[in-house]
Amino acid sequence: MMPSGRRGLALLPLLPLLATFACEAPLHGNEYDPVSPAPTLELTAAAGTFRLSDLRDTTVLLYFGYTHCPDVCPTTLTDWAKARRILGDRAAAVRFVFVSVDPARDTPLLARAYARQFDSTFVGVVANEEQLTRLTRDWGVAVFTQGDPRRDDYGIGHPSRTYVIDRRGRLRLNHSPGTTPEQIADDVRRLR
Amino acid sequence: MSAVCGDPSRAIVLLAAGALAVGALACGRAEPPPPTAPTLVVRDAWARSADSGGTTAVYFVLENIGTIADTLRSVGSPLATNAGVHVSMDRRGTMQMVSVRSLPVSGRDSVVFRPLATHVMLTGLRASIGAGDSLSLTLDFTSGTTLAVAVAVRQP
Numbered sequence: 001m002m003p004s005g006r007r008g009l010a011l012l013p014l015l016p017l018l019a020t021f022a023c024e025a026p027l028h029g030n031e032y033d034p035v036s037p038a039p040t041l042e043l044t045a046a047a048g049t050f051r052l053s054d055l056r057d058t059t060v061l062l063y064f065g066y067t068h069c070p071d072v073c074p075t076t077l078t079d080w081a082k083a084r085r086i087l088g089d090r091a092a093a094v095r096f097v098f099v100s101v102d103p104a105r106d107t108p109l110l111a112r113a114y115a116r117q118f119d120s121t122f123v124g125v126v127a128n129e130e131q132l133t134r135l136t137r138d139w140g141v142a143v144f145t146q147g148d149p150r151r152d153d154y155g156i157g158h159p160s161r162t163y164v165i166d167r168r169g170r171l172r173l174n175h176s177p178g179t180t181p182e183q184i185a186d187d188v189r190r191l192r
Numbered sequence: 193m194s195a196v197c198g199d200p201s202r203a204i205v206l207l208a209a210g211a212l213a214v215g216a217l218a219c220g221r222a223e224p225p226p227p228t229a230p231t232l233v234v235r236d237a238w239a240r241s242a243d244s245g246g247t248t249a250v251y252f253v254l255e256n257i258g259t260i261a262d263t264l265r266s267v268g269s270p271l272a273t274n275a276g277v278h279v280s281m282d283r284r285g286t287m288q289m290v291s292v293r294s295l296p297v298s299g300r301d302s303v304v305f306r307p308l309a310t311h312v313m314l315t316g317l318r319a320s321i322g323a324g325d326s327l328s329l330t331l332d333f334t335s336g337t338t339l340a341v342a343v344a345v346r347q348p
Contacts, residue, residue, distance in 0.1 A: 068315070070249035071280045072287050074240050075307040117241075142286045153247070153274045153315035160287035177282055177308050 027190060028183035029164060029173035038163070038171040039138035043099060043125045046108040050097075050125045053169065059094045059188055060165040061175075064141065066102035066156045067114040072177060073098075076162060077118040082181035084119055087188060091121075093167075094188055100126040101135070101143045102156050139163075166191050231258025232297070232333065237343040239327060244320045250312040250329055250343050251305045259299035263334040271327045273316025280308050289313070294334075323347045 041052035041062075052060065061080060065073035077098060084091045098115040100106040106114075106126045115124030127135050136143050139159075147154035161174035164187065172191060175184060237252035256262060267275045277292040292310070297303055305311050312329065321327055325345040332338050 068247045070247045070313045070315075071278070071289070071311050072308060074249075078240075146289060153313075155278075155289045157286050157288045160282040160285055177280075177287065 027173055027187045028179055029175045029187050030161075031173045032171055035170050035172060037169055038165045041099075041135065041138075043127050043131050043135075044108050045123075045125045046112040050123070052097075052165070055095050055097075055165075056169055057093070057167050059167055059191060060097055060163075061094065061184070061188075062097045062099065062163040062165065064099045064101050064135075064139075064143070064159045066100050066158065067106050067110055068102065068153075069156070069158075072160070074118075076177065077115065077122065079179070079181045079184065080122070080162075081119040083184035083188070084121070086181055086185040090189060095123060096121070097123045097125065099135075100124070101132055101158050102126075103128045103132060104149065105152070164188070164191065231260065231299075232256055232262060232331075232337055232339060234331065234339055234341045237329070237341050239314070239321070239343050239345050241322045241325075241345050241347055242317055242320070244317055246317050246320075247313065247315045248317065248321065249307075250314065250327075251307065252341065252343070253302055253304050254297060254331070255302040256297040256299055260335075261296060261298045262337065264295040264297065264303075264331055265293075265334050266332045267312050267329065268332075269314055269327060269329045271318055271321070272314035273318070275312060275314050275329075277310065278313045279310050321345045 038052060038060075041050075043050045052062070063073070063076055063080075065076070067073075077096075080096045084094070084096065087094060096115075096119065098111065100111040100114075103126060108126050111124035111126040113124070115122035132143060135141070141159040142157060143159075144157045145154055146157055160177050162179070162184075163171060164173045164175065166172045173187065175187070233255050234252050235255065237250060239248045239250045242248040254264065264277065267277060269275050277295055278289045279292055281288050281290055295303060295310075303310065314327075323346055327343045327345060329341040329343050330338055331341065
């Protein structure tokens with residue numbers, strides 16, 4: 001019978017393999033396969049034009065919503081703020097971008113102020129009608145009005161997912177509603 | 193012969209007493225039932241802070257501690273131009289809100305209003321609400337019950 005110390009040594013060659021498996025644990029979000037560059041996104045911002053392509057070398061979390069959204073958008077941005085706090089110093093290399101898809105009610109200033117309510121580093125921009133048409137086509141998402149658009153309380157059907165773009169500008173995964181701040185932070189840390 | 197039959201005056205007394213007893217029983221039935229404790233209760237009510245003219249959602253637990261089912265038929269708040277019950281639903285990657293006209297609450301059951309699910313939507317806020325504020329919400333049920341709820345406002 002092999003002594004326990006010797007048995008431990010016998011497992012040593014397996015360590016790299018075990019480490020590989022540990023590293024390849026799936027991310028919490030839904031991963032894109034194959035990975036490809038994120039679609040173009042160029043929008044009106046309070047301080048000029050926002051271009052997604054300008055955010056290379058940072059991980060970007062992107063959400064399409066609207067400031068009159070009562071439930072899902074503020075819940076998502078609240079979770080982002082918590083995730084940012086969990087990330088600590090590593091959050092410096094992450095941008096959280098809220099894109100309003102409600103040009104009828106939201107302005108660049110309003111979108112920026114809304115995003116900053118949750119965290120002062122959050123970016124808030126708005127798509128105008130023309131940009132919205134391009135956005136829905138390029139990102140393959142649906143945006144539509146719910147209720148009477150002549151009233152001020154109509155809703156907007158909008159993408160439910162948060163898109164995660166890596167430092168090389170590639171669309172890597174999306175997070176479903178309900179992904180916890182801890183899971184968001186964990187994915188951002190592990191994204192290579 | 194019985195004592196009643198034998199003594200007419202005594203019989204009259206007994207009949208009167210019987211009539212009084214029947215009358216008392218009948219009156220007992222006609223009286224309204226004694227007041228009971230409310231069977232619908234709301235707890236842990238909160239809303240996110242929001243600007244004047246904006247929108248917010250209210251979340252809480254609605255509990256029916258009685259045995260008789262009731263139905264929430266409308267909601268309102270003096271703070272909001274419009275109020276309604278909605279459910280957030282993820283339909284094939286698109287988030288939508290579905291309006292709920294009435295919401296049954298079975299006896300000994302509860303309904304949880306929570307983020308990403310059922311919530312009360314308040315639109316057209318008449319004033320800004322910030323953390324530490326409180327707003328009032330009323331819930332009307334088909335039974336005629338109205339609940340007045342104090343909602344705590346939190347940071348977004």
